[in-house]
Amino acid sequence: MTLLVVTAVEPEAEAVRAGLPAGRVRVAAVGVGAAAAAAGTARLLALAEAAGSPYQAVILAGIAGGFADRAPLGATVVATRSIAADLGADSPDGFISLDELGFGTAVAPAAPTLLASLRESLPDAITGDILTVNTATGTAETAETLARRFPAAVAEGMEGYGAARAAADATLPFAELRTISNTIGPRDRAAWRIPDALAALTKAARSLGL
Numbered sequence: 001m002t003l004l005v006v007t008a009v010e011p012e013a014e015a016v017r018a019g020l021p022a023g024r025v026r027v028a029a030v031g032v033g034a035a036a037a038a039a040g041t042a043r044l045l046a047l048a049e050a051a052g053s054p055y056q057a058v059i060l061a062g063i064a065g066g067f068a069d070r071a072p073l074g075a076t077v078v079a080t081r082s083i084a085a086d087l088g089a090d091s092p093d094g095f096i097s098l099d100e101l102g103f104g105t106a107v108a109p110a111a112p113t114l115l116a117s118l119r120e121s122l123p124d125a126i127t128g129d130i131l132t133v134n135t136a137t138g139t140a141e142t143a144e145t146l147a148r149r150f151p152a153a154v155a156e157g158m159e160g161y162g163a164a165r166a167a168a169d170a171t172l173p174f175a176e177l178r179t180i181s182n183t184i185g186p187r188d189r190a191a192w193r194i195p196d197a198l199a200a201l202t203k204a205a206r207s208l209g210l
């Protein structure tokens with residue numbers, strides 16, 4: 001299978017590459033946020049298709065914030081669904097999702113076969129929804145609100161839903177794989193364990209056996 005792995009930033013891409021045999025998989029950093037992920041992934045897919053060597057699957061990989069008591073620091077998480085948590089409308093009665101507004105869906109389910117293969121390769125990984133947010137959560141109040149709105153969510157990142165949409169437009173299977181660098185809650189950058197999360201990302205990539 002010709003696989004495209006996209007990450008937000010280059011250190012994440014390097015961590016993934018370090019766990020993969022050279023030249024077998026394309027790993028590219030496409031930028032932070034769902035818009036960058038969608039645009040960057042779509043461009044890579046289109047260029048490969050135009051060159052006559054299309055990709056056959058897309059994985060969004062990177063580090064993430066983990067929900068307290070659901071995904072601890074250093075854990076590997078695999079998304080059953082990548083959900084755009086803040087795509088919709090605010091209202092005095094609470095958040096209204098894109099689905100409720102009738103404008104499509106904010107939920108991108110992982111491709112069943114790709115998800116099953118990731119789970120088999122990563123038996124210790126925590127499986128659940130991974131939220132895509134435009135603003136990284138920085139208060140206990142927002143963390144609690146998200147945990148309540150999304151009881152099956154284990155982590156949040158900023159790109160999954162965007163890359164998933166690009167893969168869906170190209171009718172390709174998609175999955176999201178992340179490792180936990182910080183706990184979702186009051187912003188405390190000093191408490192982020194980025195090197196540990198990047199090391200876990202390398203280990204996860206190696207476990208894929210590609």
Ligand SMILES: O=C(O)c1cccc(C(=O)CC[C@H]2O[C@@H](n3cnc4c(=O)[nH]cnc43)[C@H](O)[C@@H]2O)c1
Nearest residue numbers: 008011012032063064065136137156157158159194
């Ligand atoms: O400073 C560094 O060395 C460094 C190395 C690798 C990655 C970073 C990032 O800051 C990546 C940002 C990326 O990480 C995701 N992320 C991580 N934690 C959270 C969170 O709590 N809430 C939302 N997103 C998170 C996100 O996908 C960002 O694109 C720095």
